[in-house]
Amino acid sequence: MSGLWKSIAVLLGLAAASQGHVYRHDHSFQPDHILRVTAGTFSEACSERYSVLVNGSLPGPELRLREGETSWIRVYNDMTDANTTIHWHGLTAYTAPFSDGTPAASQWPIPPGRFFDYEVRPEIGSAGTYFYHSHVGFQAMTAKGPLIVESCEAPLYEYDEERTLLITDYFSETDAEIVDGLTSNNFTWSGETEAILVNGYSRPATNATGSCELAAISIDPGKTYRLRFIGGTALSFVSLAIESHEVFIIEADGHDTKPLMTDFLQIASGQRYSVLLKAKSEQELQQLDTRQFYIQMTTLARPEVLTNFAVLNYFSHSQLPDLTTVPSPPPLPVAELVDGWLDYELEPAHDNDFPTLDQVTRRIIIDVHQNVSDHTIWLQNGYDWVQSFPKSPYLVDIYTNKLNLDATYHRALTRGNGFDNITRTFPAKIGEVLEIVWQNRGTVDNGGLDAHPFHAHGRHVYDIGAGDGLYDIAANEERLRRTHPIQRDTSVLYRYRKETDVLAPSGWRAWRVRVTNAGVWMYHCHVLQHMVMGMQTVFTFGDREDILAQSGPVDAGYLTYGGSAYGSETKAPVVQHFKN
């Protein structure tokens, strides 16, 4: 510890390396999982692209964690010229404050050549389907993998086996080209989705050249499967249907739901669903005279419609499915967007302590629209938020007393309708029950509209629905009667039409959230292009005292970029164990 840090640590009551639960993670320490982030040229969807990958593959390895158990996940940044972080998408990281993986919000990013030990403990009751991904720049297009939280008890619904389907999309420009184009004053769009991939596989067109193949999901006749769908796209909102198969939805974003039958799914970036699929019997397969069924995926709410496929197949090892023929025309009708799909309809399987209207202590309306001037950016109540905005991560500034949460709260409530425009945060106090309304509006130049999957870090939100026009409390309350809103971490702000008048309201999405877990939580659109263009917000929950009471004092090694909490080949990191 440098002299300066030592004196600051003493002043703030921070733990000295000898006190508290601070350990040197030398060779005797064995992380539970290791992830290595690299960049290189990689073949996907019949193309070559310079991409950031976890453990050299797309998807990265599937992690399986157990609810209520702490896992140490060591993430190496093996790149030479870029920072990285890993976010555990959908998990509530509140008792390990630096483990949420949001650069500039909850931690300094991992510098090139260094590594960071993430302390991850899925809460009891959170068994379900998640994923992990980088939270830096556009890396998450390819740097990601499935994360499954296993239950301590038998699953609520019985199934014989499970399959994970991570859906991603493909853009041929590199991350750097896309980010440069989006942030340049000569605004250049990334282009539209060129391929939809399942578990890294796609053959985008019949005439594609190269050896790429459709993903094959292999199942046996007669069994019941849990299919875990993960919306890991950069941009694409995907409608998905399986030829000749209906499914029951049983989980949304880590929460068991009452079974709901459907013949299609709409999966936006950041969302997850588990479904039960009853496989055909041998006799049914003989009647249908096929053992191979297309999984058809179509992009929604974009100027161009792309339809790609994967294959559900019942072949045994001796016979192989045909993974190079792309059906044309598509075997199923091309999907149309259903605005409000599942809203007010999908119900929780267990009581979820839903906050009623009379429990709401504060309503925050967040107007979102695109602004076009020398830069094309997305604004929330008039402000964009990008990783380069804060000089240091908010959580670090809270520990070092540089960010005064009392002052931000006061400013937000007295003059910002809940928003503090100096720190660009939405501060909240423990015990509040917020109603958060995302209000879509037409762009300033031509009234254009987009659909946005908004994602909440930290504690999950109660989704109280969506609708066209301007949010109307009474009308929504009427619609909510006799429904049982689910908790989730990502839901879609629809657009309802392609364009409207400049700044005219066109669609809203509303959430309630109990402010119970102190910390710094990002609420943002999960479309990577939109994030880069400023469509992100930061919520702070609780006061500094609440954060300290929850996590205890913090070692100074977390508080500087490349500090001693970040290890290297030659230097063991000094790591604080927050959860014991």
Ligand SMILES: *[C@@H]1O[C@H](CO)[C@@H](O)[C@H](O)[C@H]1NC(C)=O
């Ligand atoms: C990732 O790769 C490293 C070695 O490169 C390996 O030790 C580790 O087990 C892999 N992680 C997973 C989760 O498979």
Ligand SMILES: *[C@@H]1O[C@H](CO)[C@@H](O)[C@H](O)[C@H]1NC(C)=O
């Ligand atoms: C890495 O992050 C640090 C701290 O935020 C920043 O100063 C630096 O410019 C970043 N490096 C790169 C290559 O983006």
Ligand SMILES: *[C@@H]1O[C@H](CO)[C@@H](O)[C@H](O)[C@H]1NC(C)=O
């Ligand atoms: C703006 O970008 C487009 C597309 O990349 C390019 O063709 C054009 O030359 C650029 N214009 C300027 C003024 O840089």
Ligand SMILES: *[C@@H]1O[C@H](CO)[C@@H](O)[C@H](O)[C@H]1NC(C)=O
């Ligand atoms: C495949 O066909 C489509 C539509 O005819 C065309 O746009 C595309 O360029 C072709 N691709 C290749 C690799 O030939």
Ligand SMILES: *[C@@H]1O[C@H](CO)[C@@H](O)[C@H](O)[C@H]1NC(C)=O
């Ligand atoms: C929004 O665009 C207008 C021009 O249309 C510009 O004057 C204003 O500064 C922009 N606002 C922001 C926050 O960039």
Ligand SMILES: *[C@@H]1O[C@H](CO)[C@@H](O)[C@H](O)[C@H]1NC(C)=O
């Ligand atoms: C914050 O908003 C106030 C008006 O409420 C305005 O006067 C001030 O300039 C804004 N500050 C910043 C940094 O945008």
Ligand SMILES: [Cu+2]
């Ligand atoms: Cu968006």
